């Protein structure tokens with residue numbers, strides 16, 4: 588018996604990295620999972636992600652545990668998001684959990700300082716993070732309202748909690764801050780329907796992308812990133828998946844509108 592037996596979950600951006608870990612965690616608890624991503628084989632872009640795979644895709648990995656469907660779609664495309672939710676409903680007839688994980692940053696900090704954000708990066712990053720989250724919630728909320736139950740987890744970042752010291756990556760930080768504040772409104776809106784909405788704010792988590800880009804020893808690293816982390820290590824995907832488990836099971840039934848930083852006690856200043 589799993590805590591999520593009979594439940595249906597949607598995880599966006601689940602082709603690799605954190606989204607894959609959330610999808611696998613929910614399946615391990617018994618849920619059927621809609622694995623959605625702009626590219627269901629996005630793991631091929633990073634060596635560490637490809638190495639972590641135990642099957643050809645997250646969908647195949649989950650089919651060995653519970654049941655999964657894979658849906659390739661861009662969260663920036665509202666119609667595609669609605670079609671994805673319809674497909675899940677046609678297959679399973681309910682949606683209990685939504686994890687709005689798809690997103691991330693694009694561009695370089697030096698091109699995205701608060702007063703000189705390159706406009707195309709501003710649009711891209713705001714759309715893939717903030718708009719994508721809102722589109723997914725808009726599509727799923729009517730289903731959860733009719734069920735009178737549901738758990739929504741949105742994904743911010745420590746960059747959404749406070750600025751970088753040089754004002755770089757402002758487009759990403761502002762989009763992630765928007766997600767967090769939107770989630771507080773969402774909790775108020777959906778609480779009367781028995782639906783909770785909470786946000787997580789990861790620190791530096793060692794996904795394949797992070798390992799390849801900002802980790803010590805890699806091209807863009809300029810300092811030991813663990814120095815300012817209280818527990819003196821970077822995070823891993825399971826650190827985040829454990830918190831997603833809490834926020835998607837009955838352990839968090841009386842928790843809503845909250846943000847949990849998963850950063851090992853990081854000091855950003």
Ligand SMILES: NC(=O)c1ccc[n+]([C@@H]2O[C@H](COP(=O)([O-])OP(=O)(O)OC[C@H]3O[C@@H](n4cnc5c(N)ncnc54)[C@H](O)[C@@H]3O)[C@@H](O)[C@H]2O)c1
Nearest residue numbers: 600602604605625629661662689690691744789791792794
């Ligand atoms: N890794 C970290 O240190 C960290 C820290 C804070 C927040 N986050 C957030 O956690 C989430 C996942 O991070 P990650 O490190 O696993 O990233 P990642 O880049 O490894 O994975 C993101 C996944 O989302 C998919 N995706 C990207 N744009 C999409 C779109 N428009 N529509 C659908 N799918 C899309 C990608 O194909 C990929 O599979 C992101 O929202 C990111 O901002 C990560």
